[in-house]
Amino acid sequence: MSEGRVSIAASSGERGAEPGFALAASAEMLYRDLPFLDRIKRITERGLQVEIWDWSTKDIAALAASGATFSSMTGYLRGDLTTSDGIAELLATAEQSLAIAERLDCPRLNLHGTGLGPDGLPVHPVEAVTPAMWLTAADTLRRIAELGARAGRVFTLENLNLAVDHPGTPFARAADTLALARAVDDPHLRLNLDLYHAQIGEGNLIELVREALPYVGEIQVADVPGRCEPGTGEINYPAVARALDAAGYTGVVGLEAWAQGDPDAALDAFEAAFTVG
Template identity: 30%
Template sequence: MQRRKFLQNTIATSVGASVLPTGAFAFSNLGKAKKYPYQLKYAPHIGMFKNLAGENVLDQLNFMADQGFTAFEDNEMRKRPVAEQEAMAKVMQDRGMEMGVFVAHTIYWKEPNLTSGKKEYRDEFLKEIEASVEVAKRINAKWTTVVPGFVDLHLEHGYQTANVVESLKQAAAILEPHGITMVLEPLNFRDHPGLFLKKSAQAFEICKAVGSPSCKILFDIYHQQITEGNLIPNIEASWDEIAYFQMGDNPGRKEPTTGEINYKNIFKYIHGRRFNGILGMEHGNSQSGKEGELAVIKAYQEVDNF
């Protein structure tokens, strides 16, 4: 993914070089513009504005803050060097940005793990949850993403659900003392065929069974448009268990206004419910280069205008 390319090119030679600001940010006049007063906490990711901000991760964070974004997310944060995590956390703290989600564990895309109930998979998962607590504390994160993995075709669905719930209960016991919440992300069947967790109602049921403030739903609007549609009613029905949103338009998984989803109405509804959490911009840019990055900013200003 784009947000990892920078690390591949720089971390091997010098962690220090990758976390020091360049001083003269390559923002052109845009970086000096008045911050846009977004009504919700939209969270870009590394690489989304690399043409306008430059390759340096700290410059990119500063650029996001300059545009008025008050949050940031990074799926791969736990794989970054500690020095870089700490440097990014300092920039976010200095600029008043909240850290969104990062992925807490190894996701099994093609074989069952948590659904199987096997001890070795559960132990691996819990060990990674423990390690992610340290990452979360380092970067001041309150949320971390969990995907229960692939279905187990050898087990009835009910047994798989029970196995997942038990693993999540044990993970919640690790997270609760630290005030960290794992958010379960249902993923669509088209992009990720064969995964266990697919729908918002299923995630709602599992969260109720786990019964912990450290186990909630990540409602990804892009995925649920594909899987079930009926977006606002489903958000309303599962509202009590939703702690985090992500989005991308459909088709294409690009910024809002490029597809069929009426994001202005959805964001108006979420804002009307006084949601104070983060909405992750987990999508690509519909256009390349600086023009495409400006288009992303313009799109969010448009759909936030309600």
């Protein structure tokens, strides 16, 4: 790492970070014609870290033996940030997730404003978030951060979009997740800043990453529209990459996108967009 640059990846539990970004790719969304372990192998052979979602559907022993470096995984199975039953479920399944993260040596565990169903829709949609819900959510996330601190892991709160993929999800906007991270102000609760979702919901991505960077644990990307690799839509990801580099970000950038065509070509485009220099 060059002198004077802070590695957010290192502060989130990764060791040996080098200048530039650590790149990861979602095994859930790429190489979908292959068995899951083969997807992980293909991503790993390219020198990338691997992101996974719901660990409860996976062969954990096989994942642990795969030799992959796991960047992030889903950090809960059920629950929400604001209801008594939902909070209890969230905390209980977060603890279960931490045990799996230990087996996989996965540094980051991802959260959402509420539990999502298989189609990405909230299990309990919310029309309006009240002031009381904001206070309860911040308190719940403080308890989540305490779990992360005890386990030496980081929970990341992901922003989502309401217009296309996740209508009815509370605390979905990047502005919402950033406000909650600021309120908790704990290094074990950070943002999973998803720029695909942010572009749909808010835009102004370069200013967003500059403002959010002190609270970012990981960044995820896909182009808009279509949620495919960089270069297939309207986002100037090379410009975003240069802004991240100028701001000193050396953490993980993860491709959470469908391949428009060949997955290898999609990863080529992703790597090209986030190679600065």
